[in-house]
Amino acid sequence: MTKLISIKILLLSLLFFPFMGYAGTSLSVPENIDLEEALYVLKNKNALPENSNKENLDKEITKKEFIKMILSALNYIPKEKKIISECSELEDNNVFAPYLNEAINLNALIPDQEKNCNSGNTLTKLNAMQIIFQIAGIPTPKFFNIEKKPQDFNINSAYAPIIAKALDINLLQTDENNRINATQKIKYIDAIELTYKTLLYVDPDVIYEIDFSDFDEEILEKENTSEIPNINTLIQVLESVSKNYYFQEKDKINKNDLVYRTIEALTMTLSDPYTIFQTPESEELQYLLEDHFVGIGVQITMDANNNLELLSVFRNSPADLSGLKAKDQIIKINGQNIKEKTLDQVSALLKGEISTEVLLTIFRPDKNKNMDFKLIRAEVNIEQISYRMLTSDIGLIEFTIFSEDSDEEFTNAIDNLKKLGMTKLVIDLRDNPGGYLESTINILNNFVKNGQPITYFKLLNHTVAQYANGNADLNKTPLVVLVNEGSASASEVFAAAIQDYKIGLILGTKTFGKGTVQTLEIYEDDSILKMTVAEWLRPNFGSINKVGITPDTVLENPINLDEQMKTAIEYLEKIKI
Template sequence: MDLTTVTDRFSNVFKLGVGLGLWLSLSASVICAEELADVQAAVSSGSQLEEERSWKEAVDFYKRALKQFPETDSLSRGLRRSQFQFSIARRYSDDTFLRTLKPMSKDAAMALYDDVLTNVQNYYVDPINTTSLVAHGTESLWLALGNPRFLEENLFGASQERLQRLRRDLYERFWNKNVNGVAGARQLVSEVCDLCRQSVGLEAGPIVMEYVFGACNCLDDYSNVLSPGKKQDLFGNIKGEFVGIGIVMEADTGKGMSLSQVLPESPAAEAGLRRGDHITAVDGKDCRMMSTEEAAGLLAGRSGSRVALEVSRKDTSTFNVNCTRREVKVKSIPVYKMIDAAQGIAYIQMTGFQQSTVAEMDQALNDLNRQGMRSLIWDLRENPGGLLTAAIEVLDRFLEEGVIVSTRGRAGDQNMTYTAHKPGTWNTRIVLLIDENSASASEIVAGAIHDHKRGVIVGRTSFGKWSVQSIFDARYSTAIRLTTAKFYSPNGHTWGKIGLQPDVVVQNGPETRLLGEVDVENDPDLREALRQLENREFTKR
């Protein structure tokens, strides 16, 4: 994210090349797409998950199935339905949405809707007409009227007959109805509010919010409206600090909260938690069937407060730990070290691109240089990206001249070319490690290393997110995250939805890889990187 402020009449704008949201994981009971015999079996399994309201599992299942059976309309429609329903369920598990956005008056909610429409039409990377934005809001409301979480919060005990009639009226009167500009959008949404109030007594706030959030359903996967809580989380990630226990988790239905990362030197690490553990209860409340957002709400609290966790670990019985919440500083470089002092081979593990990344990289390079660094293994595996400027500034440490990256979008300030500067350049030999989860800003680095022939890239094909998001501050402490540009490597390549292939492919990475740890013996990627550096034909420019 570019922390240079660009001001328009709505907002401060920040740029980022960040991309991966929470990974969705299948529970053990879900059939993997690779096991399916045909398309009909895939559709049947997906439909079963939808009937069970297992939206998270359905989304992940349909994505896997579409890899096996691409361009299958029934699977694509199932994915679309499940994604929208999952979004609704997540909103209604977000305390800041429930407290500040859902209860809004019609006028206040409409003002926020104006912000969304205007910013999308002015800044989104591709032109989007108002009719499409409104139509996706209508579809989101139609789906919400069949979503148990929405109904429980807004229409508890409502007549099913009236709800079905309302959904039928929405479809017949407003489905894909042509609208002209923001004024036309406001008029249609106002008519929908009147219909819903007259039919089932539904207040305007929840209705307009489906149009506010649903508008982004016609954009790419990286564009959305952020509630006050989600906005705060995002900026905490950018700054690399938050109050909590220091874990990255995702709901694993029936098992609890699966820990995908435990941050070094965090309360969770000090309590002995490990990657792969499952939190099954928080302060005595069973969370095995909760969503990620619901469990996150239980884990949130003031610095200095304590939280009791029940944890299950593979091959061991359940155990209990207590953690004291405190400010956790997230390092983008959790470890750097010499891994072969005799050969001068250094290693840097970088897990993100945030505000502190450049300073961390400078410190690491200077420390390693004092220890005799002659070659560097730069590890960007599982690095989802982050700030565009951080990636550019870090790359400038290794390139003497030429283009680092360029961006292209509809708005004039999105068309930029960033170039390298010779002063301060490190001429160290580089092996770059990437994998299928290296995305966005990580791919900027990989693209520049590749095109400048600055080093050898080892691992697996990157994620394929070659786009830039900008964050627009909006009313009521919300924000709008939009894809505003695509980025291109120095030679003009963009590998969106494809990913950049490494120079040396390692089919399988390490089985387990802990944040902040280096295990050469059990890491095939690292072993290959060392082999490349031992090769006398290794070249750099």
């Protein structure tokens, strides 16, 4: 059976990335945590027992309970249906058996000669630290220096490096008497704090802030975790059609892709145009992750009325040079009506050999007429970011798309522009269809003050907030952000934050209006499900979905002239620093 092997988020990585490795990356974690937040996050990850609540968290936790809590929080899911317990005190298929087996594999648990793991024993703080460091892969230092040495800290102890590291990253704190109390037994509430802090250390982005002000516990509890009813019926129908259907040859029933056709049929019945399934042979969702391809240089999507429209047009591509624009709707390709065709089929028609011709008939909504375009396919190079000086003190950074590395490239661009004398900035997001919001958030951390919400995500049954956590060192830099109808998704997240906090001027034309969040679920056979999982809201809690963002200064570009860039420069030149 095909299984899910990874999930990527085009607009958010915070909520849906599976755990991809146990090595820690953060410098430290907060000294104090919000218990409500910790309980919610860990319960959402099935890391807490069903009876866990604030009233019964004062009892001591056992070794097996703590190991299960840590591994579950780090997204470990037992794969085997039949579990042979490696701990003699547990029967096979015991609920704790797979977690203890995994802990043994990670050297976090060592059975004695009789294979007894003493899993029912309670834990001390030091026991818990040893388990955490092994499971989470937290490195211990060879050399360490503690500014204020705890009263009960033995620098010559074999466990001194673990204690020193735990203090350094705030997994442990001293009490009012400057003592660690490493031999003190830990309770459920202590285990929850340690587990939550471990999550923050391993990957600070895996934890999200929760705004409880508008959502009571009853609403937050209503996560739909029920199994799909009648799933066996679907499997039996597929098997029956595969074995017994008489017109298999006539209907081109391929046993290898029977499941794919079923999934495609399901997604086509959904009202959301951004939820689609792609077979392993499809390249439509993959090419944007590359920096070049042969075609005409457009990104296509289905609108709410199942019209196939251009989401964006890449700069200096054949489509761009011919005059095609975002929001144009494709009617025909080489005279062939594409009304009933899928995204994959249309994409295949648009692609072809380099230097070959393709004729497009499109409908342009703002002109209310059909138009024909003759294009020559070419190699389209996507320069994801570029930068240069526009004047002696005005720098320009252009984003074609937000890639996974855009935040690092932005930092490099800013550093180089500053060396050239940049004190004012233009960020060009025109025809940027979006991309990875994690890198977009990291870039916004240079502008939005620490602790301010950058965006909210409205999921099926609750809303989460993403807060800025950077130094906002560009917050006072005079800024213009250029947008147009091809600026979508993550580009709109960026523009909305800049506009709501009045950090800079948004200039151009109304943006695309894509206010939803999709996951890319990649399976082991390389098939992909792109699925809408949330709507994102701007800092003022407003929705831009199907509405777009109206710039502070609305300005159309005449043909072959960049009046928007000219106006941006004139605006910044008037600002005295």
